[in-house]
Amino acid sequence: xxxxxxxxxxxxxxxxxxxxxxxxxxxxxxxxxxxxxxxxxxxxxxxxxxxxxxxxxxxxxxxxxxxxxxxxxxxxxxxxxxxxxxxxxxxxxxxxxxxxxxxxxxxxxxxxxxxxxxxxxxxxxxxxxxxxxxxxxxxxxxxxxxxxxxxxxxxxxxxxxxxxxxxxxxxxxxxxxxxxxxxxxxxxxxxxxxxxxxxxxxxxxxxxxxxxxxxxxxxxxxxxxxxxxxxxxxxxxxxxxxxxxxxxxxxxxxxxxxxxxxxxxxxxxxxxxxxxxxxxxxxxxxxxxxxxxxxxxxxxxxxxxxxxxxxxxxxxxxxxxxxxxxxxxxxxxxxxxxxxxxxxxxxxxxxxxxxxxxxxxxxxxxxxxxxxxxxxxxxxxxxxxxxxxxxxxxxxxxxxxxx
Amino acid sequence: xxxxxxxxxxxxxxxxxxxxxxxxxxxxxxxxxxxxxxxxxxxxxxxxxxxxxxxxxxxxxxxxxxxxxxxxxxxxxxxxxxxxxxxxxxxxxxxxxxxxxxxxxxxxxxxxxxxxxxxxxxxxxxxxxxxxxxxxxxxxxxxxxxxxxxxxxxxxxxxxxxxxxxxxxxxxxxxxxxxxxxxxxxxxxxxxxxxxxxxxxxxxxxxxxxxxxxxxxxxxxxxxxxxxxxxxxxxxxxxxxxxxxxxxxxxxxxxxxxxxxxxxxxxxxxxxxxxxxxxxxxxxxxxxxxxxxxxxxxxxxxxxxxxxxxxxxxxxxxxxxxxxxxxxxxxxxxxxxxxxxxxxxxxxxxxxxxxxxxxxxxxxxxxxxxx
Numbered sequence: 001x002x003x004x005x006x007x008x009x010x011x012x013x014x015x016x017x018x019x020x021x022x023x024x025x026x027x028x029x030x031x032x033x034x035x036x037x038x039x040x041x042x043x044x045x046x047x048x049x050x051x052x053x054x055x056x057x058x059x060x061x062x063x064x065x066x067x068x069x070x071x072x073x074x075x076x077x078x079x080x081x082x083x084x085x086x087x088x089x090x091x092x093x094x095x096x097x098x099x100x101x102x103x104x105x106x107x108x109x110x111x112x113x114x115x116x117x118x119x120x121x122x123x124x125x126x127x128x129x130x131x132x133x134x135x136x137x138x139x140x141x142x143x144x145x146x147x148x149x150x151x152x153x154x155x156x157x158x159x160x161x162x163x164x165x166x167x168x169x170x171x172x173x174x175x176x177x178x179x180x181x182x183x184x185x186x187x188x189x190x191x192x193x194x195x196x197x198x199x200x201x202x203x204x205x206x207x208x209x210x211x212x213x214x215x216x217x218x219x220x221x222x223x224x225x226x227x228x229x230x231x232x233x234x235x236x237x238x239x240x241x242x243x244x245x246x247x248x249x250x251x252x253x254x255x256x257x258x259x260x261x262x263x264x265x266x267x268x269x270x271x272x273x274x275x276x277x278x279x280x281x282x283x284x285x286x287x288x289x290x291x292x293x294x295x296x297x298x299x300x301x302x303x304x305x306x307x308x309x310x311x312x313x314x315x316x317x318x319x320x321x322x323x324x325x326x327x328x329x330x331x332x333x334x335x336x337x338x339x340x341x342x343x344x345x346x347x348x349x350x351x352x353x354x355x356x357x358x359x360x361x362x363x364x365x366x367x368x369x370x371x372x373x374x375x376x377x378x379x380x381x382x383x384x385x386x387x388x389x390x391x392x393x394x395x396x397x398x399x400x401x402x403x
Numbered sequence: 404x405x406x407x408x409x410x411x412x413x414x415x416x417x418x419x420x421x422x423x424x425x426x427x428x429x430x431x432x433x434x435x436x437x438x439x440x441x442x443x444x445x446x447x448x449x450x451x452x453x454x455x456x457x458x459x460x461x462x463x464x465x466x467x468x469x470x471x472x473x474x475x476x477x478x479x480x481x482x483x484x485x486x487x488x489x490x491x492x493x494x495x496x497x498x499x500x501x502x503x504x505x506x507x508x509x510x511x512x513x514x515x516x517x518x519x520x521x522x523x524x525x526x527x528x529x530x531x532x533x534x535x536x537x538x539x540x541x542x543x544x545x546x547x548x549x550x551x552x553x554x555x556x557x558x559x560x561x562x563x564x565x566x567x568x569x570x571x572x573x574x575x576x577x578x579x580x581x582x583x584x585x586x587x588x589x590x591x592x593x594x595x596x597x598x599x600x601x602x603x604x605x606x607x608x609x610x611x612x613x614x615x616x617x618x619x620x621x622x623x624x625x626x627x628x629x630x631x632x633x634x635x636x637x638x639x640x641x642x643x644x645x646x647x648x649x650x651x652x653x654x655x656x657x658x659x660x661x662x663x664x665x666x667x668x669x670x671x672x673x674x675x676x677x678x679x680x681x682x683x684x685x686x687x688x689x690x691x692x693x694x695x696x697x698x699x700x701x702x703x704x705x706x707x708x709x710x711x712x713x714x715x716x717x718x719x720x721x722x723x724x725x726x727x728x729x730x731x732x733x734x735x736x737x738x739x740x741x742x743x744x745x746x747x748x749x750x751x752x753x754x755x756x757x758x759x760x761x762x763x764x765x766x767x768x769x770x771x772x773x774x
Contacts, residue, residue, distance in 0.1 A: 001693065
């Protein structure tokens with residue numbers, strides 16, 4: 001039992017680190033660019049040299065690398081102050097695997113290389129006002145018209161819709177079939193006439209998501225992935241990859257920041273870190289973070305051996321998000337009355353805890369709520385039966401709805 | 404990255420699990436709980452014959468000289484089985500103490516006997532309610548020991564004890580090794596929450612003893628021994644937590660209410676999912692602990708406290724929610740849920756409770772930050 005790379009892994013790591021260090025954009029390269037331009041510049045540079053989406057086959061823009069090599073590359077890139085390429089994650093992490101499984105060869109050759117290089121950005125149009133945790137209850141419809149389908153309805157929580165070139169979308173093509181069987185899956189041009197995008201202002205004040213309205217939007221039948229009525233199966237390909245790509249709250253407040261705070265704030269005129277209650281709380285968060293870290297190491301070991309990681313990896317978001325929420329709340333309590341003061345130019349640490357406090361409720365909901373994640377563990381890992389479903393086997397139009 | 408047990412170690416796990424399923428079923432645990440025998444001698448003999456008691460003892464003392472990874476695997480399985488054996492006292496505490504602090508003579512006297520299972524050792528620290536510290540220790544001792552220790556796990560069946568005594572110099576404590584089969588040692592069996600492991604009150608009246616390690620360094624030695632034992636205790640706790648989850652799951656699947664299996668209700672599913680989450684955190688931390696023990700890493704104190712806190716929390720949660728999942732039947736004497744609930748508390752308080760280890764964890768992190 002050790003944490004060391006195998007000989008092949010060590011060789012790959014040094015090769016990756018050498019390339020990253022030699023090609024990391026300089027300050028002069030990035031001068032005057034927007035975050036999007038910086039991301040596109042860095043992604044293109046990686047793609048041109050074969051360091052983007054390395055697990056994909058070479059003909060689609062990758063280099064046919066294995067899973068552990070991807071992890072190693074990510075680790076090495078995380079050590080550098082590289083431009084944030086998060087805008088590509090939905091396209092590369094969710095749309096691309098779906099295209100690889102369900103698209104035609106011609107479509108793969110057309111779309112995947114530009115997904116890898118960041119030249120085209122994709123978004124995911126799944127959730128609807130009436131279809132969140134119960135995603136298959138979505139109602140945006142597509143009706144056949146010659147070789148096209150005509151889309152009407154509304155999607156919600158669409159990250160990056162405003163700058164995306166393409167989107168993957170699940171639509172109801174037959175409302176008379178039972179819920180899951182009346183869905184079909186497409187990809188479409190986000191600049192199509194009839195698409196209207198409205199940002200959603202979150203409680204934190206930020207706008208990371210959009211509402212997307214469809215009014216008589218045309219999409220070609222050639223852009224359907226899977227058979228008509230097979231949309232749910234195709235969506236499962238996307239969702240399995242979503243859970244792999246939404247992590248446990250990176251960038252949110254964690255043990256180390258709370259420990260730093262406890263070192264410089266006083267309780268009863270003594271450093272808070274000397275308070276037994278504070279120490280117990282901090283210890284619990286340390287234990288959780290450590291447990292997640294070493295769970296990750298166990299998964300990496302499986303990848304390193306060419307195996308599929310076990311179900312233990314499914315706990316990350318379920319543990320990480322509530323932990324960050326409680327920790328941020330506790331830290332602000334330590335600040336006492338000052339904990340409530342918002343000052344963007346003020347104390348960086350206070351901003352981190354307050355920012356986490358206001359944004360973390362979203363992470364407990366995105367990509368499967370805490371409750372859905374617990375259901376997934378119960379059903380897929382522990383093998384417990386599904387809940388009774390009153391919408392099973394009846395036409396979708398007959399299913400009771402909230403409005 | 405190779406953060407996993409080897410094929411041989413996994414084979415040992417299979418073998419241990421199979422052996423315990425055949426020889427240490429819940430019926431055997433129940434017999435220990437309900438019977439007058441202080442522990443299962445027959446099982447102890449078999450376990451020793453398989454070499455479990457000698458796992459990490461060096462070959463020069465008739466041990467197998469294997470690593471702590473093998474011992475971790477065995478601890479996991481013993482915890483799963485709620486084994487009615489003095490394993491933690493004799494192997495994780497007494498054997499560890501001797502290997503770390505015993506003189507050559509002390510090792511030669513006891514280690515071969517511990518390896519063969521012929522002798523059982525234990526560790527005596529507590530004297531009264533509350534945390535024991537060098538300041539409130541009343542038992543005194545060097546070459547002879549006087550005082551009372553209560554409760555001493557497996558104290559009635561042990562052949563010798565490592566006794567923590569008061570010392571007026573150094574860190575305030577000595578570690579003394581005392582043969583318990585002498586007239587100046589009086590042992591009374593006491594009843595406890597977990598009768599599947601017997602306990603004693605031991606009174607020493609000028610009992611012959613020998614100091615282990617440096618005089619006046621007994622407190623630091625105790626902390627070091629506990630750090631090592633904590634990781635093995637946590638493996639037992641994690642094994643027990645897994646067993647409690649499986650017990651709850653199997654019962655829930657077969658129990659019907661309102662026309663369907665209660666395992667299909669989210670209230671139960673989320674309860675079991677939460678058990679799984681805590682167990683997974685505990686198990687992954689145990690891997691870390693096993694690695695730290697195996698490599699005697701500098702961060703052993705952090706790994707020990709992290710592993711210990713996770714183990715305590717997981718086993719408490721799994722054992723109580725297992726009862727809850729069983730409903731009224733889980734609360735009966737007839738059902739086996741009680742074994743885990745009892746053992747969870749025994750393992751939790753035996754080498755320092757949750758709050759002590761939370762505190763130790765932060766202390767260890769502070770020390771690492773300074774270094």
